[in-house]
Amino acid sequence: MATTQSLSAADIKVDQTQCFIDGKWVDAASGKTFATINPATEQEIAQVAEGDAEDVDRAAKAARKAFDSGPWRTMDARDRGRLMYKLADRIEADMEELAALETLDNGKPITESRTADLPLVIDAIRYYAGYADKIHGSTIPIRGNHLCYTRREAVGVAGQIIPWNFPMLMTAWKWGPALAAGCTIVMKPAEQTPLTCLRMAHLAQEVGIPDGVINVVPGFGPTAGAAVVKHPQIDKVAFTGEHRTAQIITRDSAETLKRLTFELGGKSPNVIFADADLDAAAHGAYVGLYLNQGQCCCAGSRLFVEKSVHEPFMEKLTALTSSRRLGNPFSPDTDQGPQIDQAQFDKILSYIDKGQAEGAECVQGGKRHGDVGYFIEPTIFDGVTDQMAIAQDEIFGPVLSVLTFDDHEEIIRRANDTFYGLAAAVWTRDISKAHDYAARVRAGTVWVNCYDVFDAAAPFGGFKMSGYGRELGEEGLKAYTESKTVTIALG
Ligand code: ADP
Numbered sequence: 001m002a003t004t005q006s007l008s009a010a011d012i013k014v015d016q017t018q019c020f021i022d023g024k025w026v027d028a029a030s031g032k033t034f035a036t037i038n039p040a041t042e043q044e045i046a047q048v049a050e051g052d053a054e055d056v057d058r059a060a061k062a063a064r065k066a067f068d069s070g071p072w073r074t075m076d077a078r079d080r081g082r083l084m085y086k087l088a089d090r091i092e093a094d095m096e097e098l099a100a101l102e103t104l105d106n107g108k109p110i111t112e113s114r115t116a117d118l119p120l121v122i123d124a125i126r127y128y129a130g131y132a133d134k135i136h137g138s139t140i141p142i143r144g145n146h147l148c149y150t151r152r153e154a155v156g157v158a159g160q161i162i163p164w165n166f167p168m169l170m171t172a173w174k175w176g177p178a179l180a181a182g183c184t185i186v187m188k189p190a191e192q193t194p195l196t197c198l199r200m201a202h203l204a205q206e207v208g209i210p211d212g213v214i215n216v217v218p219g220f221g222p223t224a225g226a227a228v229v230k231h232p233q234i235d236k237v238a239f240t241g242e243h244r245t246a247q248i249i250t251r252d253s254a255e256t257l258k259r260l261t262f263e264l265g266g267k268s269p270n271v272i273f274a275d276a277d278l279d280a281a282a283h284g285a286y287v288g289l290y291l292n293q294g295q296c297c298c299a300g301s302r303l304f305v306e307k308s309v310h311e312p313f314m315e316k317l318t319a320l321t322s323s324r325r326l327g328n329p330f331s332p333d334t335d336q337g338p339q340i341d342q343a344q345f346d347k348i349l350s351y352i353d354k355g356q357a358e359g360a361e362c363v364q365g366g367k368r369h370g371d372v373g374y375f376i377e378p379t380i381f382d383g384v385t386d387q388m389a390i391a392q393d394e395i396f397g398p399v400l401s402v403l404t405f406d407d408h409e410e411i412i413r414r415a416n417d418t419f420y421g422l423a424a425a426v427w428t429r430d431i432s433k434a435h436d437y438a439a440r441v442r443a444g445t446v447w448v449n450c451y452d453v454f455d456a457a458a459p460f461g462g463f464k465m466s467g468y469g470r471e472l473g474e475e476g477l478k479a480y481t482e483s484k485t486v487t488i489a490l491g
Pocket of ligand 1 (some may be wrong): 190
């Protein structure tokens with residue numbers, strides 16, 4: 001294939017477009033398909049099988065068989081780990097192609113796909129591969145003449161439903177712990193971006209992960225997604241997406257009492273104290289919001305700047321933002337690609353209108369970029385107040401709300417004045433202020449003098465309406481296990 005210097009959409013092979021069930025590529029039972037769109041050109045890339053309840057049922061039965069009597073759970077844990085290492089190696093070998101496919105389907109700049117998404121994907125699978133043979137319980141001293149111990153067993157068939165903002169990375173975050181624990185999988189990728197998840201299923205088969213262990217059913221949320229949530233043979237649902245969808249999933253899963261883990265939205269406060277290194281803070285604010293076209297659940301979209309440094313800070317931030325290059329995501333010089341689809345594009349522009357109507361000052365951007373593709377200029381609103389919609393709602397686009405503050409106690413209160421609690425950041429040279437903020441802000445991740453630092457070993461997830469349970473790290477693994485207590489009379 002061409003090098004990324006000269007890549008265009010036409011160079012990229014799209015080979016997997018069907019459902020992947022029990023190791024076979026099959027059409028949806030209904031025969032229906034849907035289009036996946038290149039958001040940079042608004043052109044159709046391919047037609048993809050539109051899975052529904054019948055396909056999910058087949059996938060769930062295959063996963064059940066692979067779990068109950070199949071080779072995965074009963075396989076020597078070291079061999080399971082070895083297959084996962086092979087998958088990571090295979091992804092690494094195909095890095096260029098996978099990065100290009102991700103950029104095609106999602107619109108993110110090729111440089112980001114190659115230097116952020118792919119390395120994190122590989123890291124997550126390798127990290128959990130190492131865990132496969134290190135999952136164990138403990139011996140517990142109990143009363144009487146008994147031996148008591150716990151076993152950590154795989155939870156069973158895991159239903160996994162992911163969004164479109166990091167399609168491959170979300171696949172890896174979900175598959176890694178599930179596979180290491182010995183679970184089998186029914187995955188429903190986002191309808192906007194099914195292609196890289198399907199390619200990963202192909203690679204998993206190539207490296208020898210047995211049939212039925214990973215099943216992928218592309219399709220829509222209320223049909224295929226809901227069928228995963230309701231299926232009686234699926235034990236757990238791991239979901240990343242909007243809190244409103246999580247509420248529906250909670251209701252739909254009540255009948256079968258599934259184990260649930262949710263990683264949901266955010267409106268993360270990024271706080272700049274006057275004593276911070278302002279260059280580093282401005283860069284952190286810039287990356288923290290604009291990364292991935294602002295389509296990050298942990299985007300630092302409420303930027304609080306201490307009043308005394310507001311002016312110099314804004315100069316630095318706006319200078320960085322003006323240098324941002326929008327355009328063809330396959331160009332290695334592009335910093336920002338299109339938003340994912342028409343619906344998100346319209347939603348973001350409507351928030352820009354709301355910001356203006358509510359009296360915030362749009363100091364940068366504020367419009368569509370170009371006239372083809374879902375591109376939106378990086379946009380900064382200054383003079384934002386806490387109750388404005390642009391300070392409260394998750395916009396999921398390149399729109400930054402800047403607020404000011406005067407003192408430490410005030411900022412703790414205001415940072416927490418949101419129903420979300422996914423991430424938060426603080427920039428200061430004062431270690432006491434940093435620790436106090438880290439302890440008192442209600443968020444699952446706190447970054448101090450940095451932003452968007454991710455590692456497969458560090459748990460990630462939300463407080464409040466940003467979800468429950470954690471992904472990554474040991475906690476992420478435990479979410480795919482059940483604890484079993486065994487007590488043996490010794491007398
Ligand atoms: P986003 O706004 O990021 O698309 P969603 O929560 O709507 O967030 O979608 C995330 C994932 O959840 C997608 O794969 C989508 O198809 C799926 N989904 C949407 N609605 C439902 C539902 N009712 N049940 C199960 N999955 C759903």
